[in-house]
Structures are given as structure tokens and as C-alpha cells.
Amino acid sequence: MAEMVKLYIDGIEVEVPEGTTILNAAKKAGKSIPTLCYHEDLPPTAACGVCVIEYEGRPGMQRACCTPVAPGMKVITNSKLLRERRKAVVGLVLSNHNVDCPSCAANEKCELQKLANDLGVDMHMYEKILDHRPEDKTSVAIVRDPDKCILCGRCVTVCDEIQTVHAIEITDRGFEAHVDTAFSAGMGASPCVNCGQCIVYCPTGALREQSHLEAVWDAILDPEKHVVVQEAPAIRASIGEEFGMEIGSVTVGKMYAALKRIGFDAIFDTNFSADLTIMEEGTELVQRINNGGKLPLITSCSPGWVKFMETFFPNLGENTSTAKSPQQMMGALTKTYYAEKSGIDPEKIVSVSIMPCTAKKFEAQRPEMRDSGYQDVDYVLTTREFVRMIREAGLDFKNLPEEEPYHALADYTGAATIFGATGGVMEAAVRSAYYLLTKKDMPNVDIKPVRGMEGIKEAELEIPGVGKVKVAVAHGLGNARELLTKVSKQLEETGKSEYAFIEIMACPGGCVGGGGQPYGSSIAMRARRGEGLYQEDSSLPKRCSHHNEAILNLYKEFLGEPGSKKAHKLLHTNYVERSVVSGDAVREITHKH
Amino acid sequence: MKRKEILRKYEAKPDNLLYILHDIQDASPYNYVTEEDMEEIADFLGLPYSKVYGTATFYSMISQKPRGKHVIRLCDSPPCHLMGSESILDILKEELGIDVGQTTPDMLFTLEITSCLGVCGVAPAMMIDEEVFGNLTPKKLRKIIKDYREGNV
Numbered sequence: 001m002a003e004m005v006k007l008y009i010d011g012i013e014v015e016v017p018e019g020t021t022i023l024n025a026a027k028k029a030g031k032s033i034p035t036l037c038y039h040e041d042l043p044p045t046a047a048c049g050v051c052v053i054e055y056e057g058r059p060g061m062q063r064a065c066c067t068p069v070a071p072g073m074k075v076i077t078n079s080k081l082l083r084e085r086r087k088a089v090v091g092l093v094l095s096n097h098n099v100d101c102p103s104c105a106a107n108e109k110c111e112l113q114k115l116a117n118d119l120g121v122d123m124h125m126y127e128k129i130l131d132h133r134p135e136d137k138t139s140v141a142i143v144r145d146p147d148k149c150i151l152c153g154r155c156v157t158v159c160d161e162i163q164t165v166h167a168i169e170i171t172d173r174g175f176e177a178h179v180d181t182a183f184s185a186g187m188g189a190s191p192c193v194n195c196g197q198c199i200v201y202c203p204t205g206a207l208r209e210q211s212h213l214e215a216v217w218d219a220i221l222d223p224e225k226h227v228v229v230q231e232a233p234a235i236r237a238s239i240g241e242e243f244g245m246e247i248g249s250v251t252v253g254k255m256y257a258a259l260k261r262i263g264f265d266a267i268f269d270t271n272f273s274a275d276l277t278i279m280e281e282g283t284e285l286v287q288r289i290n291n292g293g294k295l296p297l298i299t300s301c302s303p304g305w306v307k308f309m310e311t312f313f314p315n316l317g318e319n320t321s322t323a324k325s326p327q328q329m330m331g332a333l334t335k336t337y338y339a340e341k342s343g344i345d346p347e348k349i350v351s352v353s354i355m356p357c358t359a360k361k362f363e364a365q366r367p368e369m370r371d372s373g374y375q376d377v378d379y380v381l382t383t384r385e386f387v388r389m390i391r392e393a394g395l396d397f398k399n400l401p402e403e404e405p406y407h408a409l410a411d412y413t414g415a416a417t418i419f420g421a422t423g424g425v426m427e428a429a430v431r432s433a434y435y436l437l438t439k440k441d442m443p444n445v446d447i448k449p450v451r452g453m454e455g456i457k458e459a460e461l462e463i464p465g466v467g468k469v470k471v472a473v474a475h476g477l478g479n480a481r482e483l484l485t486k487v488s489k490q491l492e493e494t495g496k497s498e499y500a501f502i503e504i505m506a507c508p509g510g511c512v513g514g515g516g517q518p519y520g521s522s523i524a525m526r527a528r529r530g531e532g533l534y535q536e537d538s539s540l541p542k543r544c545s546h547h548n549e550a551i552l553n554l555y556k557e558f559l560g561e562p563g564s565k566k567a568h569k570l571l572h573t574n575y576v577e578r579s580v581v582s583g584d585a586v587r588e589i590t591h592k593h
Numbered sequence: 594m595k596r597k598e599i600l601r602k603y604e605a606k607p608d609n610l611l612y613i614l615h616d617i618q619d620a621s622p623y624n625y626v627t628e629e630d631m632e633e634i635a636d637f638l639g640l641p642y643s644k645v646y647g648t649a650t651f652y653s654m655i656s657q658k659p660r661g662k663h664v665i666r667l668c669d670s671p672p673c674h675l676m677g678s679e680s681i682l683d684i685l686k687e688e689l690g691i692d693v694g695q696t697t698p699d700m701l702f703t704l705e706i707t708s709c710l711g712v713c714g715v716a717p718a719m720m721i722d723e724e725v726f727g728n729l730t731p732k733k734l735r736k737i738i739k740d741y742r743e744g745n746v
Contacts, residue, residue, distance in 0.1 A: 166641030171650040182642035183628050190643075581632060581642055 106205030138186030196358030196515015253402025304506025331376030382516030
């Protein structure tokens with residue numbers, strides 16, 4: 001237990017544990033010291049100097065974000081000097097910033113915009129010194145606009161410390177300093193895995209997705225095209241908050257209603273193909289357990305994780321499930337099964353997905369993802385793009401009625417909806433693998449040890465006839481690296497690992513914390529969205545993928561059985577090893593059956 | 594190969610990054626480090642490529658593009674400025690036929706500006722490679738350049 005320290009914030013007495021920063025102590029006194037580079041989820045970089053305070057007995061100013069409290073300290077958070085200094089700092093940042101608010105992707109979400117307004121900063125306080133640098137558009141998923149970068153360093157911290165990808169760094173110095181990839185090669189020629197955590201942590205609009213929005217509008221407004229859409233599990237838990245609803249509200253019927261009014265011709269649901277993923281991946285797990293195949297099996301639905309594996313852990317390629325992600329399974333079925341069933345020429349179908357993810361844009365364009373004979377998913381919109389679309393269409397989202405999708409490719413169980421939260425795929429897969437192994441349903445389908453925001457979670461499950469099975473879940477690539485380094489070592493030394501099944505999600509919190517989610521998604525917000533999904537799961541009549549009748553019907557009508565030849569052709573994929581320098585494919589590491 | 598020999602002298606720990614960058618640059622006939630150099634250093638030290646690149650670009654002493662055999666660094670700090678470094682710069686530009694940051698076509702000289710060299714007592718001052726020259730006058734400067742051109746150093 002840390003010692004408690006008593007101090008005074010603007011005369012208000014507070015007591016906090018030793019080591020607390022002045023910034024956090026002030027919160028206890030009801031004072032919110034303005035900040036810019038600071039983010040509650042990240043270690044302070046102390047780059048901006050907005051959070052300056054004074055305290056008695058020491059001349060000058062200190063940064064509240066990185067100065068620990070001391071006993072009896074008398075902190076002043078508001079003085080003429082501090083007010084002037086904060087304005088000067090923000091004014092200087094604005095003098096070197098492309099103030100492009102109305103057309104900026106981060107408008108109304110921008111922390112710089114809000115801070116400048118809160119502090120009453122005159123944006124013309126200093127002469128403009130902006131030295132234009134071109135946007136980095138080399139990546140299919142992420143765009144960087146250096147003219148909006150304020151060098152807070154959050155993106156670099158997330159990429160280095162949370163994700164351990166190290167794709168970007170602050171390079172050069174002084175006025176020349178800017179965020180860049182190694183050798184200035186561009187994000188598309190770097191080890192970037194497209195997770196987009198840099199975007200959600202960016203305080204401004206210096207990072208955003210490669211937008212597919214205009215292309216989707218064009219397709220919708222083209223009478224020749226049949227435009228279908230699927231929405232990821234996590235979308236329903238985050239879209240509401242952008243329209244004034246509580247964080248974690250699950251809004252399925254309104255989401256379908258919005259899509260219909262926007263003009264999509266058919267509305268599917270990625271939750272349907274999440275159930276399908278479980279059938280394929282669960283079958284793969286059971287086969288590997290029964291036939292002495294490669295274990296642990298590692299999930300493959302997170303495309304950020306898949307590229308990370310291909311770049312940093314190619315040794316685990318054969319451990320990674322060959323099952324495609326739900327997005328890609330739906331894509332492959334859209335231009336085959338759906339086209340056949342509805343008598344529509346697949347050539348005319350435009351397949352759109354709405355994802356909480358930027359890496360999905362990369363995944364959709366992978367050369368492996370054309371098993372229908374076409375690009376299986378044509379366009380991927382992030383949650384942010386979907387929000388914009390709803391606004392452009394002039395919809396009052398909060399007051400939309402609840403509507404229905406196209407049931408044959410949209411019905412889902414509780415197992416599918418929890419895909420959006422860390423541990424969800426594991427839980428869903430275990431529910432069905434248990435059934436496939438024992439021909440009985442689990443007595444209690446809630447597998448609580450794999451839920452929640454802890455970085456690496458483990459559980460030991462007793463499966464009758466199989467024995468004890470150990471599983472692990474990691475979210476955030478730094479946690480994944482830690483877990484998989486251990487697994488790789490076990491495999492290298494003894495040929496086997498203590499785990500049978502591992503779920504990896506690239507983003508902290510899982511998809512609810514994806515790089516396509518609204519700017520400013522904190523860990524606390526992600527946890528609430530995840531809770532929303534678990535609530536939906538427990539409220540649904542069916543909670544196991546193998547009980548989804550639409551899925552059973554799909555196998556009966558079209559695919560045969562899980563793991564069939566046709567299922568393998570359409571629903572499974574293979575992986576490549578990638579260069580750590582450029583991210584380019586170097587060689588195939590698994591082969592398609 | 595030179596690069597491998599240099600790396601062999603060092604323990605593979607990140608603290609050695611700057612020493613290695615300097616050594617490799619010094620061994621380069623064109624006074625710079627290449628992308629291949631940085632990649633191999635990163636692999637050797639177990640550092641991300643972005644970190645090595647970020648470090649190399651942060652320090653103005655390390656160049657990522659080829660430079661001349663001799664690097665001239667003219668001091669631009671206030672004391673040298675007051676003592677006429679501006680006109681010394683004009684003469685350097687004229688003598689070499691290049692601007693700051695450029696290299697002569699014969700790859701003999703690169704012209705750079707530097708912060709304080711710590712020899713304010715002999716301002717205006719400059720360095721050529723490791724050598725310091727103070728109390729510069731137009732005449733003295735022209736002589737120094739001539740000596741370097743003719744290899745009399």
C-alpha cells in the first residue's frame with residue numbers, strides 16, 4: 001500500500017497515494033487542468049507544456065502530467081501567468097497547424113480545436129510558420145497528414161509501447177521534426193499492420209483512414225449496381241454514442257434502419273458470418289485436437305494480428321487458423337451463395353462492409369481474398385465513415401425505428417455478437433467446440449475468466465472425454481508479442497505448448513477498441529462497449545453458433561458440412577511471410593488445401 | 594566488408610548505436626550512412642528500423658545522403674555572427690560554388706552550418722572534418738580551401 005500524501009490544489013485539500021501526478025491529484029479536487037499531449041491510457045510524453053502549474057516554494061512552472069505530488073505542496077492551477085502561458089503554447093501549435101476544421105476528419109472530435117476554444121486562444125496570435133509536407137497515402141488503410149500533426153508523440157507511443165510494431169518514429173529535429181516511417185518509405189512500405197491505434201489516439205486529424213465513402217455513395221446511386229452491406233459486431237455497440245446515446249448502447253434495429261434509408265439494396269450482418277467462422281474454426285480446432293494436428297490453434301479474424309504474425313511470428317503461420325475472418329467469409333458468400341440464391345449477376349454486386357477497423361481495408365484488398373472469382377469485399381467503411389454517411393443522409397439516428405435485415409445472411413446468436421470484445425471469439429469457439437467434441441451443450445456457456453480488460457487472460461476448461469484444455473487470450477499486440485514469445489519458446493524447446501487454443505486481437509479491448517472506431521476511444525470506453533455486447537449475448541434466445549438455424553441451412557443448401565471442400569475453397573485462406581522492413585510478402589508459409 | 598568489421602568491435606546493446614553510426618559514417622568515403630547500414634545496425638542491435646532511422650536523423654552530425662570528402666561546418670552562433678561569419682559564409686559559397694547543405698560536384702566539399710563550436714575566443718570559426726580554424730579572414734579562408742584542394746593538409 002502506497003503512503004498517502006496530503007497536498008493543496010488551489011487551496012482545496014486532497015489526499016492521494018504517493019507517486020500520483022499533480023494532474024491526477026487535481027482531478028480529485030474537482031480541477032481539470034488543461035492538457036494536449038497527455039492521454040490517460042498512455043505514459044506521459046510531456047511534449048506540449050499546456051498542463052503547466054505553479055507551486056509555492058519553487059520558482060517557475062512545472063508540467064502537471066509528469067510531476068509527482070509532495071507532502072504539503074500548495075499547487076496553483078490558475079494564475080495570470082499560467083493562463084497566458086497555456087494560450088501561448090496553444091497559439092504556437094496553431095501557428096504550425098493546418099487549421100482546416102470544417103473539412104477535417106476530426107472536426108468536433110479534435111482535442112486541439114476544443115482546447116483552443118476552451119482557453120479562448122486567438123488562432124492568429126502568431127504568424128503562420130507551417131512548412132507544408134505532403135500527405136502519406138502509401139498505405140491502403142491509413143493516411144497521415146503531417147500538416148495537422150502537433151508532434152505530441154502519442155501515435156509513436158502507441159505504435160512502440162502498446163502495439164510493439166515500431167512502424168513510426170519522430171525523425172529529424174527542431175523545425176524539421178516530423179513523424180515518419182523508417183527511411184521515409186511511407187506507411188504502405190513499412191511494417192505497419194494497419195491496426196489504426198495511432199488514429200484513435202491522435203488528438204487531431206493528422207491520422208485518418210483511406211476513405212471509401214465516395215465510392216460507396218457512387219455505387220449506391222448507380223441503378224445498375226446491387227449494393228449489399230454487412231456490419232461488424234462492434235459497430236452496434238459504438239454507433240449510438242456518436243448520436244448522443246449512452247456509451248455501450250447496442251443499436252441493432254436502428255443500424256439496419258439507417259442502412260436501408262441510406263439506400264443499400266440488401267442488409268446482411270457480419271454477426272451471421274461470425275457464427276459461420278465459429279463453425280469452421282471450431283471444427284478445425286476439434287480436428288487438430290482429435291488428429292494430433294498443430295496446436296495451439298490461434299484465431300485469425302483480426303487482420304492487424306494476421307499481418308503482425310506474418311511479419312514478426314511467421315513461425316506460427318501453421319498454428320494460425322486457416323479460417324477467414326467473418327468479413328471475408330461474408331464477402332465470399334455474397335458473390336456466390338447470395339448471387340445464386342437471388343439470381344443476381346455477381347458482376348453487378350458491390351459488397352460493402354462496415355468495420356470498427358482500418359486493417360479490414362488491407363484485408364479486403366489482399367490477393368488471397370478473391371475466392372468468389374471477384375474481389376470478395378469491394379469497400380470497407382470504418383465506424384467514423386459510417387457516422388458521416390448517416391449525417392450526410394440526414395438521418396436522425398436516435399429516433400429511427402427498429403428494422404429487419406435479410407435474414408438468410410443476418411441471423412445470429414449471442415456467440416457472434418461477443419466477437420467484438422476481447423475474449424469473445426474464444427468464448428464463442430469454446431461453446432461450439434465443446435458441443436462438437438461431446439455432442440452435448442455446455443452446462444453454463446458463460447466463460448467469465450476470458451472476459452474483461454486484462455492484457456493476457458488464461459482459462460483451464462474441463463471437457464468430458466478430452467480432459468483439461470488450457471486456453472489464452474491476448475489483446476493489444478504488445479500483449480500478443482509477450483504471450484507468443486512464450487509459446488514460440490515452448491514449441492521450440494519441447495515441440496508443444498501448454499495452450500490448445502489462443503485468441504489474439506490486435507487492438508486493446510478487441511474490435512470495440514478498433515482503429516476504425518471514433519477518435520478518442522479510451523480503454524474505459526472500450527470496456528463499456530464490450531459490456532454492451534455481453535449484455536446483448538445474454539439477452540438473446542440462442543447463444544451458441546451451432547444453434548444458428550440460418551447457418552445450418554447454409555450448410556444444407558450450399559456448403560455441405562463444416563470443413564467441406566467447398567467450405568475450404570470459399571471460407572479458408574493461406575498466409576505469407578513478410579519483410580520486417582517493408583511489410584512486403586516474401587514467401588508463402590501456409591498453403592491452401 | 595567494412596561494416597561487418599565495425600560491428601564486430603561492439604557489444605550488441607542499444608547504447609552503442611551512436612558510436613556505431615559514427616564509426617560507419619567515418620569509414621564511408623562519402624561521409625554518410627546508407628539505408629543498408631541502418632538496417633544492418635538495427636538487426637545487429639535488435640532495434641526497430643524506425644528507431645535507428647529516428648536517431649540517425651535527429652543528430653545533425655550523421656548524414657543520410659552522400660557528402661564530400663571534407664565536411665566544412667561554419668559556426669553560426671551569436672559570437673561568430675557578430676564577428677562576421679555571414680561574410681565568411683558568402684566567401685565559402687562563392688569559393689565552393691555551392692549553397693549550405695550542398696556538395697561540390699567533385700565530391701570534395703560539403704558545406705554545413707553548425708551551432709557553437711566552443712571556440713568563441715577565436716570567432717569567427719569553422720571546422721573542416723575534425724580540424725578547427727579560428728580568426729577567419731577572407732584571405733585566410735581562401736588559403737585553407739586552396740590547401741585542401743591541393744591536398745596540402
